[in-house]
Amino acid sequence: MAALAVLVAAAVHADDRTGAARSGSDRGHRRAVARTGATALSAATAASAPGDPVRPPCPGARRAARRCPYRGVRALGRRGEGVLRVPEAVAFGSHDTVYVADQFSHVIQRFSPTGRFEGQWGSYGAGPGQLGAVGAIAVDARGDVYAVDSSHDRVEVFDWRGRFLRQWGRRGRGLGEFRFGAGVGPDKPPGGGIAVAGGHVYVADTNDDRIERFTLTGADPVAFTRAGGSHPGFAGPRGLAIGGGRLYVADLGHGRVVALTLGGRFLGQSRRRVPRSQWLHDPWGLAVHGGEVYVAADNGGRVVELDSRLRYVRSYTGSGPDRLSKWLRDVAVAPDGSLYVADSAHGRIVELDRDGTPLRAWGTPGTTDGQMTLPLDVATGPQGDVWVFGTYGINSPIYRFGPALEYLGSWNSGGRVAIGRHWFAPTAGAVAADGSIWVTDRENDLVRHLGGSEGVLLDALGAGAGVPAPLLHPEGVALGADGDVYVVDTGHNRILRLTPEGDLLGSFGRHGPRRERLSRPTAIAATPDGDVYVADSGHDRIARFTAGGRFLGAWGRPGGAPGRLADPAGVAVGAGGRVFVSDRGNDRIDELDARGRLIAFWGAAGTGLGHLSSPGGLAIDCRGDLLVADTENNRVEVFERVAPADCPAG
Secondary structure, eight states, rough: OOOOBBBBGGGOOOOOOOOOOGGGGHHHHHHHHTTTOEEEEEEEEEOOOOTTTTOOSTTOOOOSSSSOSSSSEEEOOSSSSEEESSEEEEEEEETEEEEEEESSSSSSEEEEETOOOOEEOOOOOOSTTOOOOEEEEEOOOOOEEEEEGGTEEEEEEEEEOOOOOEOOOOSSSTTTOOOOOOOOTTOOOOOOOOEEEEEEEEEGGGTEEEEEEETTTTOOOOOBBOOOOOOOOOSSSSEEEEETTTTEEGGGGTEEEEEEEEEEOOEEEEOOOSSSSGGSEEEEEEEEEEEEEEEEEETTTEEEOOOOOOOEEEEEOOOOOOOOOOOOEEEEEEESSSSEEEEEEGGGGEEEETTTEEEEEEETTTTSTTTTTSOOEEEOTTTEEEEOOOTTTTTOEEEEEEETTTTEEEEEHHHHHSSSSSOOOOOOOETTTSSSSEEEETTTTTTOOOOOOOTEEEEEEEEETTTTSSSOOOEEEEEOOOOOOOOOEEETTEEEEEEETOEEEEEEEESGGGGGGSSSEEEEEEEEEEEEEEEEGGGGGEEETTTHHHHHHHEBBSSSSSTTTEEEEEEEEEETSSSSEEEEGGEEEEEEEEOOEEEEEEBBBBTTTTTTTTEEEEETTTTEEOOOOOEEGGEEEEEEESSOOOOOOO
């Protein structure tokens, strides 16, 4: 489907880092771009009034600049707006609202009971109102929303529209501290659980094997550590639910559900010696309604219903297109008894009626329809086609877009060939003149050469695959004008130069005088005259070498001031010789000349168009547009006309 570019007012895309909910004025726009997620903003809409010396002409641009360094900006992919990236938590609120949070979007999304997207709040980060991976959510009687920010080991509280109210907690083993576990992929989810009732908040501190109770303000912590029965303690507790004056705990490590009084006294547990068909496979999320307890059984592919004495009643699996996947992380129940299940593997919420019959499923998975999850790099072909790379569990697709930024599909599984001990983990790519792609596979210590109409494996270079010096966690790749392949061997702090056939021509960056050595290099770009620029992230600088590896110089030093860098993650060279750097730690783009002198910089931490969140790889297409992998915003931003165009005639 062709990408849809819509010109909108800058106010619609205002930065929402404070956690304030978006107003309803942009909902129609979101529905209009629901299939492609492409949005656009001209630099003119963000520019200051003529002669205004204070307001920058575009987000983050140098104050002294008289014009915006780019003509306009648009984005591929949506941060949220109905996209679900491994949903981990679901809750039903008193305002007839369904709240959903997932592992990678860093937002809490609001839906109607039938799945209509109604709003969202949050952005990536550790500040008040910002979020990492959300492991659990709960709603109190007032409608306030309590979120377990598993990445930052804290609880955050918002009103029902998303206004930040308060937070508490930090990483640690002491009373009032947490060790949830942040989650590092679809198969390694974040920890934590939460429930609210009777003026108290109950939190499952997963990796400390305990339940902590607080007042609604986070004060007066008390720990419950003994679960009774044959097992004196909890083992990795996850979901919590409250009903009938009881606290129910999904005790994952012991494969059971435990019932406690609200004061922590043991009341009972689910039976463990039952027929196989009644097993609780990895009890995860819980919900209570009318004395019945519902358990989302992760790795079991079903929701199990227990009675008030925690005896098995029945289980629900869904059916047809709404059949539940293997990974189920949470369940919520509406006042009428219908169930909302976080179907994590399918990136959706499945609604069942009170008898378990599927009613509908909703949510757009983060791996389809031009959406993306944690994009790390972007590359362009000679005709303006665009490829996006990111590591996302077992699928890890490489997304394809046409010259008009229309979504064309994806390549999966590294050429459908398993090499090494891990899933395909693409971190960067480069497009050859013949349309084939060189891709770094970080976890398998390989560079793969993919081609054909479906991305078949043409060759693989790395440990046991043809390179005399094996790779270690490669994170970048570039092609020289002569077709030579430059690989950023990050784990060995060096650059390898290979022929297109995989023969090693040489390496540089690991040895020599101290100023010439690299530290944790992450990206590389080659110029038409043969020089290469390396994002030397460990030294917070850009280093320049000849094709043969002779050191030509470096610029940049640690810091946040103009001209300084903090963890540079991408580098690209335009047709006019300008060098562009993605400054991941400062959430901005630096534009420099070939000598490293700062020309302009733009971007600022945030979520609106022109803002960035941990930007990664860069590419410049033949039109002179700069494409940025805006990693934590789950999108690619396109800054138009930052360099001269050089598209081939015709």
